[in-house]
Amino acid sequence: MARVSVGLEVGAAVVKMVELAHGKKAPRLTKLARVEIPPGLEGDDRKSAIIKIIKSLVADHGMNPRRVISGVGGESVIVRRIMVPTMPDEELTQALRWQAEEYLPYSLDEVYLDFHVLGRGKKTGDETSVMLVGVKKETVDIHLDILKKAGIIPQILDANALALFNIFEFSHPQELEDIAVVEMGHSTTCLLILEGECPFLVRNLNFGGLHITRAIAEKLGVDYSRANQLKEEHGLRIEQPEGEGVSSDTAAEISDQIKKCMRDLINEILHSLDYYSSQKGKKIKKIFISGGSAYLNNVSGFLSGALGLPVERHNPFVRIGHNPRRFSPDYLEKEGSFFAVGSGLALREVARI
Numbered sequence: 001m002a003r004v005s006v007g008l009e010v011g012a013a014v015v016k017m018v019e020l021a022h023g024k025k026a027p028r029l030t031k032l033a034r035v036e037i038p039p040g041l042e043g044d045d046r047k048s049a050i051i052k053i054i055k056s057l058v059a060d061h062g063m064n065p066r067r068v069i070s071g072v073g074g075e076s077v078i079v080r081r082i083m084v085p086t087m088p089d090e091e092l093t094q095a096l097r098w099q100a101e102e103y104l105p106y107s108l109d110e111v112y113l114d115f116h117v118l119g120r121g122k123k124t125g126d127e128t129s130v131m132l133v134g135v136k137k138e139t140v141d142i143h144l145d146i147l148k149k150a151g152i153i154p155q156i157l158d159a160n161a162l163a164l165f166n167i168f169e170f171s172h173p174q175e176l177e178d179i180a181v182v183e184m185g186h187s188t189t190c191l192l193i194l195e196g197e198c199p200f201l202v203r204n205l206n207f208g209g210l211h212i213t214r215a216i217a218e219k220l221g222v223d224y225s226r227a228n229q230l231k232e233e234h235g236l237r238i239e240q241p242e243g244e245g246v247s248s249d250t251a252a253e254i255s256d257q258i259k260k261c262m263r264d265l266i267n268e269i270l271h272s273l274d275y276y277s278s279q280k281g282k283k284i285k286k287i288f289i290s291g292g293s294a295y296l297n298n299v300s301g302f303l304s305g306a307l308g309l310p311v312e313r314h315n316p317f318v319r320i321g322h323n324p325r326r327f328s329p330d331y332l333e334k335e336g337s338f339f340a341v342g343s344g345l346a347l348r349e350v351a352r353i
């Protein structure tokens, strides 16, 4: 029997579950669900709502609570590729603790540290390439507490950014060189720059659908849920140049607001693209977008114009087997980008238990 693993992404707005069966051949998609967290909740109310949703995934969607791989994301997760002198493993851990301080915006006792050796130098004096992951303890502890109260002890706790990298590497093995992947969620956006087999750069940025909805609500003087509805209905209008003659037409106003909101994000992306060019002497060729905010109308065209690069939506399921009667290719093409992180989490096979 094929073993299953369940990727569970507790996002800022939506809980996503992806179950994959790992057999001899390519992984197969066996379950998929996404449930929105009621907006506007904070603190314990929000926690309780998430716990209820996770319990409903087990009770109503048959999610196996013993096969879960979950992840943490957002600004409190720092992922850096660093080079250190080659040394024995026991010394490496200690050396990385020293080095880590330089790369983390938090003090060492506030974070959990993990690292993964990407490429080891052959002899003393060579350099070893390491992926360093530092996550604020508070973020991990809150997440684990929610899962535990929902009856789940995850087999693995990953960084969402690495799950995103893993699924992209799996779904687009021919396009790993000079590519940027941008996952735009509700409150954060994760930017990866890929230079082949490992990410060159990983950044978690403070931008998402939440910021857009709030800006629309403020501009139009409507409540959050109406603003969200308007955002999803209209999205962007690309024919109108940014900032030019704000018309009284609601659709144009919404589009203008979204463009304003995205300005900082675009600058951050451009900055990272320039950094890549200056370090590597070559340019990024293409950008893949995913996450719920990748469904804004015309966002690909808008980003493509602003960044001067082709932009395509990332469908994480292109190389994952599925029964077309249960999951129509049309549905996966249309909704797939919501599940990029979830499917990346589920790709990590869980040991037999």
Ligand SMILES: Nc1ncnc2c1ncn2[C@@H]1O[C@H](COP(=O)(O)OP(=O)(O)O)[C@@H](O)[C@H]1O
Pocket: 010, 011, 012, 013, 014, 015, 184, 185, 186, 187, 188, 208, 209, 210, 228, 231, 232, 233, 235, 290, 291, 292, 293, 294, 295, 296, 297, 338
């Ligand atoms: N059709 C759409 N147009 C614009 N925004 C959308 C659309 N569908 C979903 N979103 C936005 O996507 C965000 C949720 O995306 P998701 O990737 O699930 O976020 P998270 O993982 O942070 O919970 C919300 O801000 C939601 O408003």
Ligand SMILES: [Mg+2]
Pocket: 009, 011, 012, 185, 186, 291, 341
């Ligand atoms: Mg997300």
